[in-house]
Amino acid sequence: METTSLLGNSSSSNKKQQKSVTQSLFSGLGSLISLLPTGTVFLFQFLNPIITNSGDCRPFHKYLSAALLVVCSFNCIFATFTDSYTGSDGRKHYGIVTTKGLWPAPSSESVDLSRYRLRVRDLVHAMFSLGVFGVLGFLDKNTVSCLYPMMGAYDDLLLKVLPPIMGVISGTAFSIFPWKRHGVGY
Numbered sequence: 222m223e224t225t226s227l228l229g230n231s232s233s234s235n236k237k238q239q240k241s242v243t244q245s246l247f248s249g250l251g252s253l254i255s256l257l258p259t260g261t262v263f264l265f266q267f268l269n270p271i272i273t274n275s276g277d278c279r280p281f282h283k284y285l286s287a288a289l290l291v292v293c294s295f296n297c298i299f300a301t302f303t304d305s306y307t308g309s310d311g312r313k314h315y316g317i318v319t320t321k322g323l324w325p326a327p328s329s330e331s332v333d334l335s336r337y338r339l340r341v342r343d344l345v346h347a348m349f350s351l352g353v354f355g356v357l358g359f360l361d362k363n364t365v366s367c368l369y370p371m372m373g374a375y376d377d378l379l380l381k382v383l384p385p386i387m388g389v390i391s392g393t394a395f396s397i398f399p400w401k402r403h404g405v406g407y
Contacts, residue, residue, distance in 0.1 A: 258300040265293045276366030286367050290358050297354045301347040303404030306332050342398035349391040356387045
C-alpha cells in the first residue's frame with residue numbers, strides 16, 4: 222500500500238529520490254577519493270602519529286616529521302605523472318608520462334603510447350594534489366603540535382576554515398580538468 226505525504230509525494234517516489242541522492246553522493250565521494258594517491262595518504266595517516274610521537278616532539282621527531290611530509294608530497298606529485306595500459310600480452314604495464322608518451326614502457330603493437338603524453342591537466346592535477354595533501358599533512362593535529370606548537374586561537378580558525386576552502390577550489394579545478402589517468406597509487 223502506497224502512502225501519500227502532505228505535499229502529495231508518494232513514499233515510493235521519496236525512496237527513489239533518496240536512492241538517487243545517495244548514489245550521487247557515493248559517486249562524488251569515489252571521485253574525490255581518486256584524486257589523491259590513496260597509498261600515500263594511508264602511509265602518512267599511519268606513520269604520522271608514530272613519527273611525531275602523537276604531537277609530543279623532540280628535535281629528532283621534528284626532522285622525521287618534516288622528512289615524512291617531503292617524501293609523501295613528492296609521491297603525490299610523482300604519482301600524478303604515471304599511467305598504465307593493457308598491452309598486447311594482456312598484462313597491465315605502468316610508465317612515467319612524458320611529452321612524447323609513456324616511458325619506459327615495453328612496446329605493444331595494439332597500443333599507441335604517444336596518446337599518453339603529458340598534458341596541461343596533468344600539471345594542474347599535480348599542483349592541486351600537492352595542495353590538498355599539503356592541507357591534509359601540514360594541518361594534521363599531530364603535525365601542528367610537533368612542527369609549530371605556538372599556534373594561537375586565531376590560527377585555530379585557519380585549521381577549521383582552510384581545508385573546506387581548499388576542497389572547494391580543488392574540486393572545481395578537478396571538474397574543469399577531469400582526471401583520466403590510471404597510474405600508480407590510484
